[in-house]
Amino acid sequence: MSSASPTRPLVPETFSARLVEARMMGPRVRHLAFERADGAPFVFEAGQWVQLIFPLTDDKGRAVRRSYSIASPPLGTPRFELAVTKVDDGPGSSFLHDAPVGLTLDVKGPAGTFTRALETAAPSLFIATGTGVAPFRGMIHDALSKGRTEPLWLLFGVRSPDELLYGDELTALSKANPCFRFEPSLSRPPDGWTGRGGYVQTHVKALWSELTSAHPGAHAYICGVKKMLTASREVLRVELGVDRKQVHLEAYD
Numbered sequence: 001m002s003s004a005s006p007t008r009p010l011v012p013e014t015f016s017a018r019l020v021e022a023r024m025m026g027p028r029v030r031h032l033a034f035e036r037a038d039g040a041p042f043v044f045e046a047g048q049w050v051q052l053i054f055p056l057t058d059d060k061g062r063a064v065r066r067s068y069s070i071a072s073p074p075l076g077t078p079r080f081e082l083a084v085t086k087v088d089d090g091p092g093s094s095f096l097h098d099a100p101v102g103l104t105l106d107v108k109g110p111a112g113t114f115t116r117a118l119e120t121a122a123p124s125l126f127i128a129t130g131t132g133v134a135p136f137r138g139m140i141h142d143a144l145s146k147g148r149t150e151p152l153w154l155l156f157g158v159r160s161p162d163e164l165l166y167g168d169e170l171t172a173l174s175k176a177n178p179c180f181r182f183e184p185s186l187s188r189p190p191d192g193w194t195g196r197g198g199y200v201q202t203h204v205k206a207l208w209s210e211l212t213s214a215h216p217g218a219h220a221y222i223c224g225v226k227k228m229l230t231a232s233r234e235v236l237r238v239e240l241g242v243d244r245k246q247v248h249l250e251a252y253d
């Protein structure tokens, strides 16, 4: 790293960030772009998360804090992006779905070890449902923009086509980069859908076997809510006997 490169503080810092862009992506997910208010580069590794500190208090009078995976790659700019699912009656996600562009919030981060070191990065199977795709969007853009060519396969489960977050972008990336394979799966497919159907865990065995037949040192990364995480990990660890060092998890609940 050159001496001019920004470095990441060892302890996550707290800073103010301004919401600069927001749009709905499907019925329940809002994409939000923030920038550090001080204009400094936000230094993080693809796949890490930030904690947002809301101007709200819980029933014990403490500030409400929630964590969100960074959905964008590190670009050495003040900007970072999030994808937030609206949880019914959830204070944090409701606040973020109502937040106006221009609002500033306190943010602590980056944090987390759900990352891939690019220099040694193994071929990877990414498994996500819903906004669990966020860290993978960052990792995929990061790897491809740096010219990486190891296979990166994304198995992404949602209910219906309108919930396929970043679907057009991921499809375009897969067409432009032969090493990136995009495998969406719909649990409630519409008539005429010819792609994968059902829960992601039903496809893990076949994809992992195909990937590892050519690349035995592959790693699996799983992100989302615990129910899917547990089911997918069981297939890998129990059914297929994959070493725990090759299976990486990020749980949202």
Ligand SMILES: Cc1cc2nc3c(=O)[nH]c(=O)nc-3n(C[C@H](O)[C@H](O)[C@H](O)COP(=O)(O)OP(=O)(O)OC[C@H]3O[C@@H](n4cnc5c(N)ncnc54)[C@H](O)[C@@H]3O)c2cc1C
Residues within 6 Å of the ligand: 049, 066, 067, 068, 069, 070, 082, 083, 084, 085, 086, 087, 089, 090, 091, 092, 093, 094, 112, 130, 131, 132, 134, 225, 250, 251, 252, 253
């Ligand atoms: C490391 C980490 C990264 C996270 N990254 C993201 C992210 O990128 N995007 C995101 O939307 N959430 C993410 N979350 C979840 C987020 O921190 C909050 O839990 C979520 O926004 C709900 O907060 P709330 O205050 O609205 O609701 P709460 O009242 O706190 O409700 C919690 C309930 O929401 C459910 N829940 C939490 N997250 C989700 C989700 N994504 N989809 C469906 N149900 C959920 C939980 O099962 C739990 O029952 C992450 C959590 C962790 C620990």
